[in-house]
Amino acid sequence: MSLPKDFLWGFATASYQIEGASEADGRGPSIWDTFCKIPGKIADGSSGVVACDSYNRTGEDIELLKSLGAKAYRFSISWSRIIPIGGRDDPINQKGVDHYVKFVDDLLAAGITPFITLFHWDLPDGLDKRYGGLLSREEFPLDFEHYARVMFKAIPKCQHWITFNEPWCSSILGYNSGYFAPGHTSDRSRSAVGDSAREPWIAGHNILVAHGRAVKAYRDDFKPTQGGEIGITLNGDATYPWDPEDPADVEACDRKIEFAISWFADPIYFGHYPESMVKQLGDRLPAFTDEELALVKGSNDFYGMNHYTANYIKHKTGVPPEDDFLGNLELLFYNKAGDCIGPETQSFWLRPKAQGFRDLLGWLSKRYGYPKIYVTENGTSLKGENDMSLEQIVEDDFRVKYFDDYVKAMALASAEDGVNVHGYLAWSLMDNFEWAEGYETRFGVTYVDYVNDQKRHPKKSAKSLAPLFDSLIKKD
Numbered sequence: 001m002s003l004p005k006d007f008l009w010g011f012a013t014a015s016y017q018i019e020g021a022s023e024a025d026g027r028g029p030s031i032w033d034t035f036c037k038i039p040g041k042i043a044d045g046s047s048g049v050v051a052c053d054s055y056n057r058t059g060e061d062i063e064l065l066k067s068l069g070a071k072a073y074r075f076s077i078s079w080s081r082i083i084p085i086g087g088r089d090d091p092i093n094q095k096g097v098d099h100y101v102k103f104v105d106d107l108l109a110a111g112i113t114p115f116i117t118l119f120h121w122d123l124p125d126g127l128d129k130r131y132g133g134l135l136s137r138e139e140f141p142l143d144f145e146h147y148a149r150v151m152f153k154a155i156p157k158c159q160h161w162i163t164f165n166e167p168w169c170s171s172i173l174g175y176n177s178g179y180f181a182p183g184h185t186s187d188r189s190r191s192a193v194g195d196s197a198r199e200p201w202i203a204g205h206n207i208l209v210a211h212g213r214a215v216k217a218y219r220d221d222f223k224p225t226q227g228g229e230i231g232i233t234l235n236g237d238a239t240y241p242w243d244p245e246d247p248a249d250v251e252a253c254d255r256k257i258e259f260a261i262s263w264f265a266d267p268i269y270f271g272h273y274p275e276s277m278v279k280q281l282g283d284r285l286p287a288f289t290d291e292e293l294a295l296v297k298g299s300n301d302f303y304g305m306n307h308y309t310a311n312y313i314k315h316k317t318g319v320p321p322e323d324d325f326l327g328n329l330e331l332l333f334y335n336k337a338g339d340c341i342g343p344e345t346q347s348f349w350l351r352p353k354a355q356g357f358r359d360l361l362g363w364l365s366k367r368y369g370y371p372k373i374y375v376t377e378n379g380t381s382l383k384g385e386n387d388m389s390l391e392q393i394v395e396d397d398f399r400v401k402y403f404d405d406y407v408k409a410m411a412l413a414s415a416e417d418g419v420n421v422h423g424y425l426a427w428s429l430m431d432n433f434e435w436a437e438g439y440e441t442r443f444g445v446t447y448v449d450y451v452n453d454q455k456r457h458p459k460k461s462a463k464s465l466a467p468l469f470d471s472l473i474k475k476d
Helices: 029-036 058-067 095-111 127-130 140-154 168-174 199-221 249-267 277-283 290-296 355-368 397-416 460-472
Strands: 008-012 072-076 111-118 158-167 229-235 238-241 303-306 311-316 329-332 375-378 420-427 446-450 457-459
Touching: 008 095, 008 111, 008 311, 008 375, 058 095, 058 457, 072 158, 072 397, 072 420, 095 111, 095 140, 111 140, 127 140, 140 199, 158 303, 158 375, 158 397, 168 229, 168 249, 199 229, 199 249, 199 290, 229 249, 229 375, 229 420, 238 249, 238 355, 249 277, 249 290, 249 311, 249 329, 249 355, 303 355, 303 420, 355 397, 397 420, 397 460
Parallel strands: 008 072, 008 420, 072 111, 111 158, 158 229, 229 303, 238 311, 303 375, 375 420
Antiparallel strands: 311 329, 446 457
């Protein structure tokens, strides 16, 4: 097993999860600032107001990256630091722009390649209040393109741009279950607004068009002189049939991936939504105009892949409820024979199965013509980690094994399956604000003492990746 000699590895984070300084230097509120203030939305009642204080500790974080041997670092821009209200006619906050310009300069000076994500779920709250944010087909794509152009112009040294992180989460968790900001759902016990049967598909469509607009802007006006690349990051799990002898379960495995990943990837690579989604959703799935399709089709220089876990899949019979977003199927951790997909973690949805990573890399590669892939997130939580002592936390052998198994599975996919993978960014550089789970769940390779001094303590897993990749990446 081996990886290409130009392979980039490192770590990933997101602005709202680590930056803190939520009102510093002209930053406006995001939908997550607003969402976190609603009682009961965050498990421990916390928010990203302070988080890891990374806005004020960029030098410390870069030194941490250097000490771990990282070659690359994926981080996201806080849109509301750049344009506090968010819109194309709203004032630009130069202090916010300058912060990220300096950060990229400092990363490059340290020999670390930046991967910049433009949107990691933290929409400026002003746009949500002004026109419904992601639900506006007319306004949102134009405002996102404008914001993207501001960043492309400000940071010409960045060679790797990601438009959106996990649009499935923004769409489904934000507009179906209401588990994420802005919290829309048809369940009136949880939200006064929302239509779970329709809004997520509208939001997803508008994200695709906004992505297409940003990519066209980059290719037309920046790539000719800057020479970088741009793509989108999609999330999805590996799937295995609950009953391998049942053709309906086997078919449902593909349908699950289509409802999660191909929802966005099929329009980008093929110019249309998956047939399984069209069949189930009908006219609730928006139709592309000719102009939108021209923007979306072909709009990936690379495929950004976020992956964590796997499930057994059991098909359902009958007509699915209108708010179904899985594809009329069940997600299970045990199959018909009683086999478990993988060990428990702190995250209810996450069970490690490294073979699933290899299998999904192969599935995606075959479906989309073996595109260039960057693994932009991969990692795990540990059951009960937050309740352990510091001495126990830094000895995170479970996470060490997870990375070892998953990275080797990726290397096998590269060496034996023809998968064109060129980067791996572990989630996450440090423990951080884990969205609706607050600070109770830790995904970091570095322990962060949120309570006392924000000090970073690298865990065993942090130090395991450099020798692992050194053993796998081809030498000249």
